[in-house]
Amino acid sequence: MPKLTIAKHYGVCAGAGDSLKSAYRIREMYDGRVCTFGPLLNNSSVVEHLNKQGILTIDIGSYTNGNYDPGRIIQALDTIRKGDVIMITAHGLEKELVDDIKARVGDAGSVYDLTCKRGVSLAQKTARRYHEKGYGVVFLTSEKNCFHPETRGILSYARDSYRDSSDVLLPSDDTLLARADLKEVLDSAYTRFTKTSAVITSRLDICSDRFSYFLSYQKKGIGILAKTTEETSWFNRLSSIIKEYVGNAFPRLEIDTTMTICNATQQRQNALKEMLSENHLEAIVVVGDETSANSKKLMDIAIGMHPDLPIYFAKDWKGLCSDGLEKLTCCNHIGLTAGASAFPNDVAEIIRNLRAID
Numbered sequence: 001m002p003k004l005t006i007a008k009h010y011g012v013c014a015g016a017g018d019s020l021k022s023a024y025r026i027r028e029m030y031d032g033r034v035c036t037f038g039p040l041l042n043n044s045s046v047v048e049h050l051n052k053q054g055i056l057t058i059d060i061g062s063y064t065n066g067n068y069d070p071g072r073i074i075q076a077l078d079t080i081r082k083g084d085v086i087m088i089t090a091h092g093l094e095k096e097l098v099d100d101i102k103a104r105v106g107d108a109g110s111v112y113d114l115t116c117k118r119g120v121s122l123a124q125k126t127a128r129r130y131h132e133k134g135y136g137v138v139f140l141t142s143e144k145n146c147f148h149p150e151t152r153g154i155l156s157y158a159r160d161s162y163r164d165s166s167d168v169l170l171p172s173d174d175t176l177l178a179r180a181d182l183k184e185v186l187d188s189a190y191t192r193f194t195k196t197s198a199v200i201t202s203r204l205d206i207c208s209d210r211f212s213y214f215l216s217y218q219k220k221g222i223g224i225l226a227k228t229t230e231e232t233s234w235f236n237r238l239s240s241i242i243k244e245y246v247g248n249a250f251p252r253l254e255i256d257t258t259m260t261i262c263n264a265t266q267q268r269q270n271a272l273k274e275m276l277s278e279n280h281l282e283a284i285v286v287v288g289d290e291t292s293a294n295s296k297k298l299m300d301i302a303i304g305m306h307p308d309l310p311i312y313f314a315k316d317w318k319g320l321c322s323d324g325l326e327k328l329t330c331c332n333h334i335g336l337t338a339g340a341s342a343f344p345n346d347v348a349e350i351i352r353n354l355r356a357i358d
């Protein structure tokens with residue numbers, strides 16, 4: 001029987017747990033249609049489970065690996081009916097879209113913001129604080145998360161409004177946006193460099209003309225923050241390079257940095273690193289959905305530390321079985337971790353079954 005070592009911190013985080021509990025409570029408060037705008041957490045088992053409890057998921061399309069379809073979000077908005085109860089998901093949403101949803105349901109009180117209060121909404125507030133201070137926001141994330149809903153939501157707080165923003169000028173004053181305007185808003189959310197924010201993924205971006213353009217537009221300074229699921233050491237390295245570059249090329253600009261990578265993310269990443277360095281593992285199992293940024297980050301860390309170690313990334317036991325379980329059973333020592341949005345029932349089933357291997 002292989003020895004199984006589990007990382008000290010793994011699996012569903014307190015923020016995801018809060019969102020789930022709120023969703024159940026809100027479902028009980030209403031008789032009519034109760035929906036989440038997109039998946040409440042990035043895990044299809046969680047979505048299936050909520051659907052069984054009578055909480056529908058409005059399909060906003062896929063954003064896996066940076067793919068997106070602004071048209072799909074407009075279609076999703078069009079499915080909202082007057083009287084619906086809508087929950088904003090744990091990774092947040094553009095504030096303009098939240099306003100649009102409120103206008104569509106006809107009662108702002110029946111739109112519940114379940115954006116994670118322990119991480120994502122703190123990052124939104126940081127972006128807002130920088131914007132109000134007159135700073136441009138520099139947002140650090142990986143290439144595949146440039147247009148993640150969390151990224152788009154946080155960056156919406158770095159601008160006043162799509163109507164009067166210098167990024168996007170829209171003529172309409174209507175509360176409920178015209179279809180064409182909304183498309184324009186969504187398209188603007190898929191631009192990495194604007195006058196109010198810049199999304200940086202690597203050193204190359206720092207040297208780019210577009211970043212220089214962004215910097216030359218800033219009157220006072222810049223504020224640097226990151227997506228909540230990034231790796232702390234990567235953030236520290238890249239933000240130091242930005243500070244050095246901006247200090248030399250734009251000395252008139254003030255520079256401030258705020259750590260917005262959430263504690264739960266840091267704990268899971270550090271626990272994985274500790275497990276990898278303290279044990280002679282022959283394989284790693286990472287439990288999480290392929291749409292989950294924090295779970296994929298755990299996989300990236302494991303690959304970075306041990307490129308030759310076999311890594312099995314699966315959402316549930318069924319997925320693990322189809323991903324080479326036979327090879328796994330031949331190992332003497334397996335390490336396991338799980339992302340912050342992993343469904344607890346799935347994680348428990350995998351642990352139970354791995355422990356039962358003869």
Ligand code: SF4
Binds near residue numbers: 015
């Ligand atoms: S990983 Fe962090 S930001 Fe994301 S839901 Fe959990 S606590 Fe909130």
